[in-house]
Amino acid sequence: MKHKILYLFVAVAMLSACNDNLEDSTFTISEEVPAATWLKENGYSQWVSLLEYTNLYSTINLNAGDYTLFVLNNEAVNAYLSENNYPSVSSINMDYAKLLVKYHTIAGNQYSQVDFTNDVLPDTTATGDRLTVTFDDNGDYFVNTEAKITNFDIATTNATLFIIDKMLSPVTEYIYDRLEDDAEWSLFKELLEATALDSLVKQPESGKASQYTLFVVPNSVFGAANISNLSALADTLNAGQDREAWKATDNAMYRYAAYHFLSGAYSTNDFVKVDTTSTSSQVLILETLSEADFLEFQSIESNFYINYDTASMSGVQFLETTNLLCKNGMIHTVDAPMYIKAPSTIPATTWELTDYDVLAREIPEYRLSSLTSALDYPLGDLLEKYGASFPYQWQTVASRFSPVSYYVGTSTDSIGKYFMNHDALNIDLGQYGYVEMESPTIVADSTTYYVGLSFYNTFGSAPGNRITIYLDDELVGTMYTSGGKAPSRFKKDPKPEEWIAIPKVDQKKPENNEYIVGEVTFETTGKHKLRIEDNQGGDIYLDYILFTPKK
Numbered sequence: 059m060k061h062k063i064l065y066l067f068v069a070v071a072m073l074s075a076c077n078d079n080l081e082d083s084t085f086t087i088s089e090e091v092p093a094a095t096w097l098k099e100n101g102y103s104q105w106v107s108l109l110e111y112t113n114l115y116s117t118i119n120l121n122a123g124d125y126t127l128f129v130l131n132n133e134a135v136n137a138y139l140s141e142n143n144y145p146s147v148s149s150i151n152m153d154y155a156k157l158l159v160k161y162h163t164i165a166g167n168q169y170s171q172v173d174f175t176n177d178v179l180p181d182t183t184a185t186g187d188r189l190t191v192t193f194d195d196n197g198d199y200f201v202n203t204e205a206k207i208t209n210f211d212i213a214t215t216n217a218t219l220f221i222i223d224k225m226l227s228p229v230t231e232y233i234y235d236r237l238e239d240d241a242e243w244s245l246f247k248e249l250l251e252a253t254a255l256d257s258l259v260k261q262p263e264s265g266k267a268s269q270y271t272l273f274v275v276p277n278s279v280f281g282a283a284n285i286s287n288l289s290a291l292a293d294t295l296n297a298g299q300d301r302e303a304w305k306a307t308d309n310a311m312y313r314y315a316a317y318h319f320l321s322g323a324y325s326t327n328d329f330v331k332v333d334t335t336s337t338s339s340q341v342l343i344l345e346t347l348s349e350a351d352f353l354e355f356q357s358i359e360s361n362f363y364i365n366y367d368t369a370s371m372s373g374v375q376f377l378e379t380t381n382l383l384c385k386n387g388m389i390h391t392v393d394a395p396m397y398i399k400a401p402s403t404i405p406a407t408t409w410e411l412t413d414y415d416v417l418a419r420e421i422p423e424y425r426l427s428s429l430t431s432a433l434d435y436p437l438g439d440l441l442e443k444y445g446a447s448f449p450y451q452w453q454t455v456a457s458r459f460s461p462v463s464y465y466v467g468t469s470t471d472s473i474g475k476y477f478m479n480h481d482a483l484n485i486d487l488g489q490y491g492y493v494e495m496e497s498p499t500i501v502a503d504s505t506t507y508y509v510g511l512s513f514y515n516t517f518g519s520a521p522g523n524r525i526t527i528y529l530d531d532e533l534v535g536t537m538y539t540s541g542g543k544a545p546s547r548f549k550k551d552p553k554p555e556e557w558i559a560i561p562k563v564d565q566k567k568p569e570n571n572e573y574i575v576g577e578v579t580f581e582t583t584g585k586h587k588l589r590i591e592d593n594q595g596g597d598i599y600l601d602y603i604l605f606t607p608k609k
Contacts, residue, residue, distance in 0.1 A: 093127055093217035094119040104135035107147045112156045118163070118217070125217035126164040126181075128189075128201055130225060131208075138225040160184035161228040166429075168218040171210045174199060178325035178381055178388075187229045188323070190381050202226055202383070233259035233272055233384045242276045246318075248288055253315040254305045255347075259386060266419050267386035271320040273353075273364075274391045276377070283395050295397075307349065316348035317398050321415060323387040326362070326380050329355040343405040343501075350499045350583050352401045364392065365399045404501050407605040411483045411495070412464060414449040416440070423466055425479045432467045432474055434484060436460030450483075454491035461487045465599055473514055473599070482514060482599040487592035494589045497529075500605055502580035507605040509534050509575045514599035525598065527575050528589040535576020537593055577608065 091099065094115050098106045109115040118125065130138070135147070144150055150158070163184045174191040182188050191207075193199045199207040201222055209221035231239070234256055237247040250256040259270060285291045288311075292299055297311035304311040330339045339357040346353055354365050356373075363373030374394045382389035418424045420440055423433050438460030441448045454461040466481040467474010474480040485493055500507075509527070527534045580586070590600070 090215045092119040093125060093214045093219060096212070096214045096219070097129065102129060102131060104132045104147060105129050108135070108150075108155060108159060111148050111150075112152070112159050114156070114159050120216060124166055124168055126167060126169045127217050127219045128162045128205070128207075128222050128226065129219055130223070131221060134223050134225065157185060157228050158225065161187065161226055164189075170218060171199075175327055177327040178383070185228060187385070188383055189226075190325075190383065229383050229385055231384055232261045232267065232386050233270065233389060234261075236382060236384055236389055237274070242278065243274050245277050245280050245285075245287070245291075246274050249291065249311075249315050252288055252301060252304050253309075253312045255312070255315050255319070258319070258347075261385070266422070268415050268419060269321075269323040270387040271322065271324040272387065272389050273318040273396060274379075274389055275318070275395055276391055279377075279393060280395060285395070294395075313348040313351065313398060317346045317351050317353075318396065319347035320344055320353070321347065325388060326376070326390070329362070330357050341403065341405070343401055343403075345499050348398065350501075351398050352405075352499075352501065354399075354401055364396065368402070401501055404503065404505055404607050406607065407498065407500050408478075408602055409497055409605070410478055410602040411600050412479070412481045413498075416444065416449060417464060421464060421466075424464075425466060425481055429466065429468050432465065435464040435466070437462050437464060449495050450493055451495070452485075452487065452491065452493040455488035461485060461491060462493055477514070477599075477601045478512070482601045484597060484599050485590070485592065486595070486597050489593065489595045490591065491595075492589055492591040494587060497586045497588055497603075499583060499585055500580060501583050503583070504579065504581050506577055506579045506608040508608055509578055510604040510606065511575050512601035512604070514601065524593040526591045526593060528591070529578050529586050531587070531589070532578070534578050535574075578605075 094106065094109055097109075106115065109118055118127070138144075139146065139149075142150075147155070161183050164179070164181050165184050167181045169179065174193070176192050178188050178190050190202050191199060192203060199210075201207065201220075205222040205224040205226055207220050208223055209219075212219035212221070234247075234250075237243050237250070237259075247256070250259070258268065259272065261267065280286070280291070283294070285294060289299060291297075291314075292304070292311055295310040295314055297304060297309055297314075303309050306312060307316075324344075329342055342355040343352050344355070345351070356363055356366050358366060361375070363375060366373035374392050374396050377391040377393050379389070379391040421435055423429060423435070437448075437450060441450065441452075441460075441462075450462055452462050463484045464481065465474070465484040467477065468480070474482075483493075487493060509529075511527070524537050526537050588603070592598075
């Protein structure tokens with residue numbers, strides 16, 4: 059994937075604005091031209107008319123814009139106008155016309171054909187939505203399964219263009235809307251309503267919607283299991299027939315419904331952890347919204363399974379409808395009721411310290427891949443707004459307004475691009491200040507874990523901050539230096555990518571373990587309280603904590 063070293067922030071800002079302040083400006087460089095000029099010079103007059111009508115022509119012409127554009131030729135635009143009874147481009151409602159242009163535009167990254175993986179694109183469009191690019195057995199490529207790509211990788215000075223044969227329909231439906239639209243999903247919709255989980259997937263009254271992945275069981279699949287209504291499902295689950303009780307989080311009906319949710323939008327490619335030494339992928343274990351319940355994902359000899367059972371050599375599989383894009387996440391359909399199943403193994407758990415839904419709702423730039431400069435977002439106001447329910451609670455002697463902040467970098471900067479999701483928790487608590495937060499559910503059965511830490515060492519090879527880590531008020535290891543001399547395997551001074559401490563666990567040679575803070579034993583599965591105490595003061599960027607079962 060091609061990334062330019064320098065981005066121009068105004069390129070993204072202009073796509074969000076109503077007017078084109080750069081109208082009548084010229085951006086041609088030597089003999090090459092930017093995207094909008096190329097379209098005008100090569101016969102795409104109808105799409106150019108749409109850009110000019112929406113006042114986005116010069117914005118798309120920004121030389122440092124770094125766009126991927128999906129563009130229609132004149133014939134395809136005319137077909138769209140005819141189908142919708144528009145006499146001309148200027149007959150389209152202005153707001154919707156802008157939505158169309160932005161939905162066909164990815165700002166901040168240039169894709170090429172080799173980047174398409176028959177799945178969802180990682181970057182969002184200028185409307186904040188994601189697109190799928192899939193291909194069939196004939197080698198034809200389609201965007202959102204509705205528009206065929208007819209020309210690939212047209213390079214201009216500021217963009218890569220793909221020509222498509224049909225106008226894309228912007229995603230406006232939320233997950234609940236999709237459930238309402240499909241009669242084959244009616245029983246599953248009733249299940250969400252009966253357990254009050256439907257509120258999670260409806261359009262929010264205000265603010266940004268949280269993202270979810272939903273595994274939908276169609277009516278026909280329920281029917282094959284002799285389940286034709288909610289009462290029959292409740293009997294199967296031993297949940298009782300008290301419908302009010304179904305809304306309790308410990309009720310079997312609620313837990314079953316919540317078991318079909320993941321927090322965050324996952325596409326099919328996100329579920330496969332490649333193992334180059336085997337015909338099977340590594341097992342990916344993800345926590346569901348049913349507390350302490352997990353789903354296992356694995357590809358075995360090119361067949362993808364959820365909760366694969368080695369004894370029966372079978373598991374839940376996807377049906378044809380997968381990667382169904384919604385404003386608030388993704389829908390996949392499955393071929394079995396997908397009852398709750400305990401994980402087959404105790405998994406390693408990667409706890410990203412910025413993985414909290416409230417951050418995604420409240421911070422517009424949360425994990426935004428198209429930022430042109432890094433952002434350090436103070437969390438003091440959010441702590442004041444949410445009080446005790448805010449995931450981070452801290453005590454500090456520092457004079458900063460917010461000694462705890464959310465850091466998100468860009469895909470090209472020397473810090474953020476190495477973090478998981480290029481974000482981190484930035485703390486400067488002053489000596490003996492501390493921050494506390496709750497962990498995700500960690501599977502355990504008197505299990506001892508190595509505890510590893512991934513962080514950014516702002517001090518390079520010089521001594522850095524000193525911190526201590528507590529889990530459930532018990533000290534893990536000893537005081538930990540978050541800076542200092544580079545690991546011995548680095549022969550030269552640390553480079554930026556080597557400042558990111560990736561926890562390494564060598565089960566056979568413990569002396570080789572690096573960035574391992576210590577060990578902890580959990581008796582039962584559950585959540586835990588993490589406390590990080592600053593013993594020196596100064597900035598430190600915390601990426602994630604890795605819990606690896608000790609064998």
